[in-house]
Amino acid sequence: MLAWGDESGSISSIDPGVYVMAAVIAGAQHADALRDGVRPLLRKGEKKLHWRTDADRRHDSVIGAIVELPIEAFVVVRRGPATDKSERRRRKCLETLLPELTLRGCDHLVMESRGPTDDRRDRDMLDAMRAKKEIVSLRLDHAPGPADPVLWIADAVCGAVVAHRTGESRWLEAIADRVMIRNLDHGL
Numbered sequence: 001m002l003a004w005g006d007e008s009g010s011i012s013s014i015d016p017g018v019y020v021m022a023a024v025i026a027g028a029q030h031a032d033a034l035r036d037g038v039r040p041l042l043r044k045g046e047k048k049l050h051w052r053t054d055a056d057r058r059h060d061s062v063i064g065a066i067v068e069l070p071i072e073a074f075v076v077v078r079r080g081p082a083t084d085k086s087e088r089r090r091r092k093c094l095e096t097l098l099p100e101l102t103l104r105g106c107d108h109l110v111m112e113s114r115g116p117t118d119d120r121r122d123r124d125m126l127d128a129m130r131a132k133k134e135i136v137s138l139r140l141d142h143a144p145g146p147a148d149p150v151l152w153i154a155d156a157v158c159g160a161v162v163a164h165r166t167g168e169s170r171w172l173e174a175i176a177d178r179v180m181i182r183n184l185d186h187g188l
Contacts, residue, residue: 001105006112006154014166017082019089022075022157030070035149037069047146051159063171073157078184112151113142
């Protein structure tokens, strides 16, 4: 099993202190079908799909395509103090996400790259969890968003969860049978 991950903050004025991290999980034999399922949604001149910059109508199309794909998703939603730094929010989500992926048989996670320094922090986090024997076998790589269309699916899952939390549930409802959400409340 393979996983592709992305993250998003929520809308701070409505849902303060919330960070969402999603991993799309599928068998390796389905990777090309996943890419082929969303790649045609790109418009001329676009390098990747990105939920936050798209309109509702586009969200409908993206979720409509995802519904047809052989995926599952695991999502960690962390609600903490609004004063928490983004990096702390990310670390706390990874602490839950990484062991869950291994429990689901994933041995490789590709996260959307945020740049060399931030990617190194993710790998350091994984190494620390390995040292504590919380993770035994999981490889973590990073890729630029445009490089792998499956990352766009993870972005859309995050977007659907954020939309649900902020008042629009139709997209999450469409994929709910394949999405497991773990809610974490910290420091509140």
